[in-house]
Amino acid sequence: MSTFLLEIVTPERKVFAQEVNMIIVKGVDGELGILPNHIPLVTPLRVAPVTVKQSGKDHYIAVNGGFMEVRKDKVVILAESAELPEQIDIERAKAAKERAEKRLASKKDHYDFKRAELALQKALNRIEVFGRK
The missing domain is CATH 1.20.5.440 (ATP synthase delta/epsilon subunit, C-terminal domain)
Known part of the structure; x- marks a missing residue:
């Protein structure tokens, strides 16, 4: 299964940077599923969990608003704040x-x-x- 690089960055630090199979985010206009080779886009994000699908497992990251930029081989989420479950x-x-x-x-x-x-x-x-x- 193909992958893409997901980076979640806050003003303080890089929270997450790994190859993933898919992500699901809540944009201001609704839920978006992003797979490898998705068309480029930029969208504001709601305060909501980001679901990360990686090697058959689902992981969740608390993302508190921000923007998502989708490129051909990389997705960057610029968040006001973000936390992995073990950091909460x-x-x-x-x-x-x-x-x-x-x-x-x-x-x-x-x-x-x-x-x-x-x-x-x-x-x-x-x-x-x-x-x-």
């Missing part, structure tokens, strides 16, 4: 989820609501990826 502090993620839910329940101003909503999405993403490892 599950207690911290659960605490962040609770804080965000409390902020959302208080319904202060619009700016706080948007920030809390994004924080909740990120926490749920991290908890989901941790649970799939």
Whole structure:
């Protein structure tokens, strides 16, 4: 089965760089499956797990927004932040989820609501990826 190089990069570090068979991401317009030799494209990504199919196994990476660039033999995800399951502090993620839910329940101003909503999405993403490892 053919492969392509997947790189997931944040402003701080390169999180992942390996040959993979397929990835599934959530773009702003829906879910995308990328196979080797996919047509070139650039798309913004939602806060969601990236599914990586590699040698018959599925792996999950928590990606918190960003952009994906698909080239003929390489896919680069430039993410605000990204974590492998073993890097996720599950207690911290659960605490962040609770804080965000409390902020959302208080319904202060619009700016706080948007920030809390994004924080909740990120926490749920991290908890989901941790649970799939």
